[in-house]
Amino acid sequence: MRKLIMCVAMAAAVLSTSCLGSFHAVTGLKEWNDGATDNKYVNNALFWALNIIPVYPIFAVGDMFIFNLVEFWSGSNPLAMEDGDIEIQTIEHEGNLIEMRAMKNKMQLAVIDGPKKGGELELNYNEEEQAWYANKDGENIKLSSFEDGKYLVYLPNETVEIDAVTSQQEGLNKINHAVFFSQTMMAAK
Numbered sequence: 001m002r003k004l005i006m007c008v009a010m011a012a013a014v015l016s017t018s019c020l021g022s023f024h025a026v027t028g029l030k031e032w033n034d035g036a037t038d039n040k041y042v043n044n045a046l047f048w049a050l051n052i053i054p055v056y057p058i059f060a061v062g063d064m065f066i067f068n069l070v071e072f073w074s075g076s077n078p079l080a081m082e083d084g085d086i087e088i089q090t091i092e093h094e095g096n097l098i099e100m101r102a103m104k105n106k107m108q109l110a111v112i113d114g115p116k117k118g119g120e121l122e123l124n125y126n127e128e129e130q131a132w133y134a135n136k137d138g139e140n141i142k143l144s145s146f147e148d149g150k151y152l153v154y155l156p157n158e159t160v161e162i163d164a165v166t167s168q169q170e171g172l173n174k175i176n177h178a179v180f181f182s183q184t185m186m187a188a189k
Contacts, residue, residue, distance in 0.1 A: 025059040025067055054149055057164035061151050065162075065171070066125075066132060066144065155179065 033047050050056050087102045096114030100107065105125040111117050122135040123143070131145035142154050151162040151171070158178050162171040 023060070023063045023068065025063045026056065029056065029059050054164060058146060058149055061162075061164050062130075062146060065151055 029050070033043060033050065036043055036046055047056075083104055085104060089100050089102075090112075091098050091100065092114075094114075096111045096116050096119075099110045099112050101110075105127065107123040109121045109123075111119040120136075124133050124135060124140075125131070126133060129145060130147075132143045134141045134143050144151065144153050146152070149164060151164075153160040153162065153175055155175075155178055160171075160174050160178050162174060166174075
């Protein structure tokens with residue numbers, strides 16, 4: 001049940017934010033595309049090919065559902081950070097004072113005061129797997145990943161697939177439905 005609650009909270013956080021963010025992944029791809037060759041026609045053909053494959057849509061989904069969310073909460077986009085960069089912010093939530101540390105491909109949360117003082121959570125992005133993991137009490141829990149052009153959210157009893165054309169609201173509805181169904185099944189047992 002604890003894993004289910006953590007997965008739901010992380011998935012809801014990923015899909016329910018309404019920030020714009022810097023879209024660092026798409027911007028980086030566009031800058032690379034603009035300078036790929038000295039010929040603007042070849043660069044344009046490359047642009048269309050990367051949309052058809054669909055590289056641009058995958059980068060956009062990554063920005064929307066992961067990197068811009070981290071940027072919204074921490075103030076820094078982990079893709080835009082360099083090794084050794086760190087940004088620290090403190091927030092209050094439900095009577096708990098939480099310190100958030102953003103680093104390249106990593107985010108650490110620690111409850112420094114309040115009823116849940118001492119609680120910690122670490123989020124890590126694995127570049128090779130294109131996946132986010134939560135490390136809670138030494139256990140790595142896969143939260144989300146990009147595979148075959150789809151964004152996958154891992155719940156304890158189900159994996160929710162969200163493709164590049166799914167809107168943010170539709171994706172959130174899919175996750176909420178999966179969580180509701182999972183809780184209903186657990187209650188029935």
